[in-house]
Amino acid sequence: MSPVKTTTILISSVVFAAVVYLLTNFSSSPADHIIQDHCSEPNYFPKSFFSFNNYFPISSSYESNVNSLLTSFVNSASVSSYNNFTVDGNPKDTVHGLYQCRGDPSYGAADCVNCVSQAVRRLRNICAGAPGGWIQLEGCLVKYDNVAFVGVPDKTLVRNSCVFPFRYKPDEVARTNALLRYLVASYGFSYRARRLGEAKAVAQCTEDLSAIDCQDCLIEAILWQKPVCGNSGLGEVYLAKCYVRYSSPGASGYESKKTFGSIFFDKMMTTTRRQFGDEYKSLFYRGQEFIPSATCVTRPVEPPATYQSFKIVY
Incomplete structure (x- = not known):
């Protein structure tokens, strides 16, 4: 077998394993991750x-x-x-x-x-x-x-990551968007989950938030998701007091760079801590996202101004 074919098979196997890892991670989330x-x-x-x-x-x-x-x-x-x-x-x-x-x-x-x-x-x-x-x-x-924070809204971005498909199906994107709208529309529940076909999404607020503060937090999370991860097949946005996670396994093909970026981010943080100590634990604090080059960048503290006004469209 030629070196080129061997390399191609190896890369394909690794990409497949990475996608399986992500899909498994969304369906059976281990507590210690x-x-x-x-x-x-x-x-x-x-x-x-x-x-x-x-x-x-x-x-x-x-x-x-x-x-x-x-x-x-x-x-x-x-x-x-x-x-x-x-x-x-x-x-x-x-x-x-x-x-x-x-x-x-x-x-x-x-x-x-x-x-x-x-x-x-x-x-x-x-x-x-x-x-x-x-x-x-x-x-x-x-x-x-040592500062009282219980009951105080906090929409600080903690993590924003996603995986993009090579090709996405319009119906899958529409299904994911419908799920996110449902999560926001489910007013009054701190935990929300929904499935449409193979697509699924979950959201949760900390229970010290009022219903209106929970709503604001989830809207803010989706505002972070839209500009960067709008067509992604897998994604998660964590704010200080709420999170939104979604997956659409029906989307066809995942770009390996994004997959590797998502998987290796935690490995990179583990290596950084091992080499430099826990004083570097906040190196990527206030949110990360994975862009086409698979480079980890820090978002600004507030979402883009063009997305400040969010309306639910049914």
């Missing part, structure tokens, strides 16, 4: 401007309150898929937090406990010494901070 994580800047105060080795860390009382909060998350996850807590102390030692598990009926209490436990373990590892931190896994969100 990390979407994104972030720690607040360490609350340290240098003794002098020119001294970087001598710091006063956050108080042991605050660290104790954080540990108590995270333990409460794990204990509560066995009976509730969402909860928020505040561990009181003096103003500098009070910590606020919430956790939330995936809202689909198939995601049971055992799954929720497992996911929250893994999230808590990772936060304790990567955010030690930080006043706040959050982690979004496939199955749950866990967040804590």
